[in-house]
Amino acid sequence: MLSSPFITRTLSVDRIMLRVLYALLPGIALYVWYFGPAILVSIALAVTAALATEALMLKLRDRPLRPFLSDYSALLTGVLIALSIPPLAPWWLPVVGTAFAIAVAKHLYGGLGSNPFNPAMIGYAVLIISFPHEMTHWLSPQDMGHSALSLGQQLHYIFTSTLPAGMQLDALTMSTPLDTLKTQLHLGMTVSDIRDLPIYGRLAGKGSEMVAAGFALGGIYLLIARIIPWQLPLAFLGTLFALSGVFNLIDPAHYAPPLFHWFSGAAMIGAFFILTDPITSPTTAKGRILFGMGAGLLTFLIRAYGGFPDGVAFATILMNMCVPLIDAWTQPKVFGKKGSKR
Amino acid sequence: MIKLRSFHGGVHPPTHKKESTQSPIMAAPLPAQLIIPFRQHAGEAAKPVVQVGERVLKGQLIGEPVGPISSSVHAPTSGTITAIELQQIAHPSALPDLCATLVSDGLEEWGVRQTLSYRQLSSDELQKHLRRCGIVGLGGAVFPSDMKLRHPTVVNTLVINGAECEPYITCDDMLMRERAEGIVRGIEILRHALGTDAVLIGIEDNKPQAITAMQRAVDESSHPFKVVAVPTLYPGGSAKHLIKVLTGVEVPSGKLPTDVGVQCYNVATAYAAHRAVEHGEPLVSRIVTVTGNVEQPRNYEALIGTPFSELVELSVAKADTNRYIMGGPMMGVELPAVNVPLVKASNCVIAASDVLFPPPPPAMPCIRCTRCAQACPVELQPQELYWFAKSHNFGKAQEYDLFDCIECGACAYVCPSSIPLVQYYRYAKSEIRARDHEKRAADLARERHEFRQFRIEREKQEKAERLAQKERAAAEAKAKAAATATVIATPVDPSADTDDTQQMRIDAALARAKEQAATTPPKNTETLSPAQRAEIEAIEERRAHIHELAADAGADDEPPKHSQGN
Amino acid sequence: MITALWIMIALAALLGMILGYASIRFRVEGNPLAEKIDAVLPQTQCGQCGYPGCKPYADAIAKGEADINLCPPGGEEGIHKLAELLGVEFKPFGEDAQPKPKAVAFIDEQICIGCTLCIQACPVDAIAGAAKQMHTIITSECTGCELCVPPCPVDCISMLPIEEKLTNWKWRYPVFELRQTS
Incomplete structure (x- = not known):
């Protein structure tokens, strides 16, 4: 016999995930607008790989396929991985990253709800460590005067890794704005000189700053719809802003301004879509603030001093590790125990 | 105006209260047969004080309270008790409990109704009267009302709970609309017994008519009670939460409201207190909402013990009704059968169908979204409790304040994974209670075993000592005898008894015992009440019957019982 | 070199003395492990384990003489608790020692x-x-x-x-297992 309550509010896991996917749409649309449709191919590849791996793992683990395939969680992981790797990459790059994310980072830890690390970020980390070369060829914005590839040519490259005769991959791609910043700083340039380079726009990278703004827009929708808690993005972006602001004030020649940090790399998508993964983030309000602050601090440190151009992925993974501890530390007092010690 | 506070969490389920407030309270027709459980209140079940076949009058005591936390049970109408036996009751276990079956004679003949003028009475006398009248909390917890008047500390605020936060239920709403005057009189009686000054009547703001009616009744009575509209938010009707909203005081965990100077009664309880004191009527009926999947949802005034099936028939359940819920959809219990009786706790019965309450989809894994924690009015971390309960990690669950959970169901209501959270907590709670019980039993057993071993050891030692003493004495006697053999021929030392004489003594004692057993055994029944004597006789009768059956049992008539005494 | 040696010897002697003192000063009466085991056992004193009571069985387990799966009244959970307490593997009941309803x-x-x-x-x-x-x-x-x-x-x-009555009834564990249906 069932026990009470007999009624439920109908906001199920799949609807939550679906809303997160909707919230990614403005960012993806701007991505296509500025960098061409290759990203869609890479999303399609990653999503297919995600669903196939999910189905295979569910089968192996003797779990029903339908409820888990239709919860959109694997799909979301695929989309997030596709968005964090270069769009014009050989087909196996998103496939390998996604398959690893789903099979190892998610299912080997017990599947939906049990994975300690954000699968998309594990997938990204594996790719950037294993295939650093492929992971650095990012498409230049379409309006930068390069002879852009047609969709057919891009597909041809993605699946066969060959470009039309006379074209060089380096001519079509560039390193990311964060990467360029780091390299040029090493070469002795100042931040303001670097930002005069043609790949930079008003705030950060040309095109990519707008994509980041698109993700921020989606994120604000999620906040308003109360799909994600406000503490995480606020603490993360706030910490990143404060740290980069202080360093920029002290030494503007060597430290990029806060808004540059906000709109570069994975800061926005990280703040609203990756750190806010409920499974791998703390459950308490205080814990979320700590988690967001920690991730902001680590992101800034990795960006400023680390070996990788962007730090969101590693910051996320490192903070994921601290979640059980943070949760245990920040348990709130219950009703009627406010004045007492636990 | 008083300043209202808020509590953490809460949910806004669709209220569905309009359906059953369209028509006034109707007196349900007298059923042909009533089934009255003896356990209708928190605490010990009442003890039957009537015999099968006895004619009882309406309001006659049929079950008397046992122990401090208990209450009385009365005959809801006049008629004949036809059975006192185990019957199915409204309980999630579907297990039977002791009930009296009363076949009504249709006369509704009242027994003696003792009315009181409460102003001259002390709190003690009022407590006794409420206990005698079987008044218990009608909000759902059915805690004996007299116990709530007994408090060691000063109570300065009386909170009257008319919040009725659960969806579908409207019995308190309708009671306030139609019988506000009686409620106010009842509140004054409780206020008098508690000796408080301030009275706050909290009513959720989705019941404007009830608020108006209560305000008018208060104005007319010229008592300085305050009727306060509180925001509609489930579970705002939980006593501790209503107290928080109205007074800003948070009742500490594990403490009673009286510990912080507040007491809380439900409006229906206040009304019942009024009927008991000023009309001498024990609690034999209550208002119950019949709603949900029925043609005519409304409120009935029904006698305790009325089978739910009769009420459902009156309201005409729709064809696709497949189950019934007692209470609201958030905290109610599914009835094991629709013919179980109405009890004092029954505020509502909902006819349910799969359309009205769709069965939940299969539970998905928890994704730690903490919507439950945001909804929890006790500020628990329901997801943590769920993991601990799921993995039988009861110690951890207790550490995370499992027992502060009020099982309001807000967490399960918002859970996107459709996890039956409350059921996990109930499971964990009852397991922990059972384990505590087992632990106590084991400790007792250990203690008794150790004592037994100590006793055996002591007896052995004593025996050895006695033996040694005897040997010493014998040796001495021998020496003496040898020394004085010529003087005395036969020694008369009692310690030097031979084995033969000892055996003779034992035989004599046994013969005496037999003789004693053969004569009428002492009954020790002089000081017992007639009821107890009747009970003993009944037992003796049964025993004799078994004795006849066990023809080959060669035992004598029962000798007096004798405890081993340790 | 010699100094270092002396220092080490002195240190060893000092620590040894401290340890020796501590073992006398903080001596625990009785066998704490056996007592902990005894606390886990159900105290039925039934002797099904082959020992004349729960305490002797606890002593035997503590000494490593007895297995942990000899107490049917404790149930499987009892074995789990003992296994956890002693840091050993869970061991199921033997054929002839199955738990019975209370x-x-x-x-x-x-x-x-x-x-x-x-x-x-x-x-x-x-x-x-x-x-x-x-x-x-x-x-x-x-x-x-x-x-x-x-x-x-x-x-x-x-x-x-012991029959299930209203007074000892327990809520059941919710059974909602997701399994491959095909």
Whole structure:
């Protein structure tokens, strides 16, 4: 016999995930607008790989396929991985990253709800460590005067890794704005000189700053719809802003301004879509603030001093590790125990 | 105006209260047969004080309270008790409990109704009267009302709970609309017994008519009670939460409201207190909402013990009704059968169908979204409790304040994974209670075993000592005898008894015992009440019957019982 | 070199003295492990483990002489607890030592001849009665060990399983397992 309550509010896991996917749409649309449709191919590849791996793992683990395939969680992981790797990459790059994310980072830890690390970020980390070369060829914005590839040519490259005769991959791609910043700083340039380079726009990278703004827009929708808690993005972006602001004030020649940090790399998508993964983030309000602050601090440190151009992925993974501890530390007092010690 | 506070969490389920407030309270027709459980209140079940076949009058005591936390049970109408036996009751276990079956004679003949003028009475006398009248909390917890008047500390605020936060239920709403005057009189009686000054009547703001009616009744009575509209938010009707909203005081965990100077009664309880004191009527009926999947949802005034099936028939359940819920959809219990009786706790019965309450989809894994924690009015971390309960990690669950959970169901209501959270907590709670019980039993057993071993050891030692003493004495006697053999021929030392004489003594004692057993055994029944004597006789009768059956049992008539005494 | 040696020796001596003092000063009476084990055991004192009571069994486990799966009244959970306490692997019950539902002894008072044999057998003194007088079980103190059953010369003692009543009813574990349906 069932026990009470007999009624439920109908906001199920799949609807939550679906809303997160909707919230990614403005960012993806701007991505296509500025960098061409290759990203869609890479999303399609990653999503297919995600669903196939999910189905295979569910089968192996003797779990029903339908409820888990239709919860959109694997799909979301695929989309997030596709968005964090270069769009014009050989087909196996998103496939390998996604398959690893789903099979190892998610299912080997017990599947939906049990994975300690954000699968998309594990997938990204594996790719950037294993295939650093492929992971650095990012498409230049379409309006930068390069002879852009047609969709057919891009597909041809993605699946066969060959470009039309006379074209060089380096001519079509560039390193990311964060990467360029780091390299040029090493070469002795100042931040303001670097930002005069043609790949930079008003705030950060040309095109990519707008994509980041698109993700921020989606994120604000999620906040308003109360799909994600406000503490995480606020603490993360706030910490990143404060740290980069202080360093920029002290030494503007060597430290990029806060808004540059906000709109570069994975800061926005990280703040609203990756750190806010409920499974791998703390459950308490205080814990979320700590988690967001920690991730902001680590992101800034990795960006400023680390070996990788962007730090969101590693910051996320490192903070994921601290979640059980943070949760245990920040348990709130219950009703009627406010004045007492636990 | 008083300043209202808020509590953490809460949910806004669709209220569905309009359906059953369209028509006034109707007196349900007298059923042909009533089934009255003896356990209708928190605490010990009442003890039957009537015999099968006895004619009882309406309001006659049929079950008397046992122990401090208990209450009385009365005959809801006049008629004949036809059975006192185990019957199915409204309980999630579907297990039977002791009930009296009363076949009504249709006369509704009242027994003696003792009315009181409460102003001259002390709190003690009022407590006794409420206990005698079987008044218990009608909000759902059915805690004996007299116990709530007994408090060691000063109570300065009386909170009257008319919040009725659960969806579908409207019995308190309708009671306030139609019988506000009686409620106010009842509140004054409780206020008098508690000796408080301030009275706050909290009513959720989705019941404007009830608020108006209560305000008018208060104005007319010229008592300085305050009727306060509180925001509609489930579970705002939980006593501790209503107290928080109205007074800003948070009742500490594990403490009673009286510990912080507040007491809380439900409006229906206040009304019942009024009927008991000023009309001498024990609690034999209550208002119950019949709603949900029925043609005519409304409120009935029904006698305790009325089978739910009769009420459902009156309201005409729709064809696709497949189950019934007692209470609201958030905290109610599914009835094991629709013919179980109405009890004092029954505020509502909902006819349910799969359309009205769709069965939940299969539970998905928890994704730690903490919507439950945001909804929890006790500020628990329901997801943590769920993991601990799921993995039988009861110690951890207790550490995370499992027992502060009020099982309001807000967490399960918002859970996107459709996890039956409350059921996990109930499971964990009852397991922990059972384990505590087992632990106590084991400790007792250990203690008794150790004592037994100590006793055996002591007896052995004593025996050895006695033996040694005897040997010493014998040796001495021998020496003496040898020394004085010529003087005395036969020694008369009692310690030097031979084995033969000892055996003779034992035989004599046994013969005496037999003789004693053969004569009428002492009954020790002089000081017992007639009821107890009747009970003993009944037992003796049964025993004799078994004795006849066990023809080959060669035992004598029962000798007096004798405890081993340790 | 020599100094270092001396220092080490002095240090060793000092630490040894501290340890020696601590072992005397903070000496724990009795065998704490056996007591912890005893706390886990159900105290039925039934002897099904082959030892004359729970304490002797606990002592035997503590000494490593007895297995942890010999106590049927403790149930599988008891073995789990012992395994956790001792840091060893869980071991299922053997064929001949399966747990039974909890029960209490019941004396048919019409058959009882008052021989006191069961009283002598009861490990927790849960039987009241005296010679040639009818005996009765103090139900609340009976551990269900069954030790009183064999000595009875007239077979008047039976074990009644404890029925589920309203007062001891427990909420069930919610069963919602997601499994491959095809």
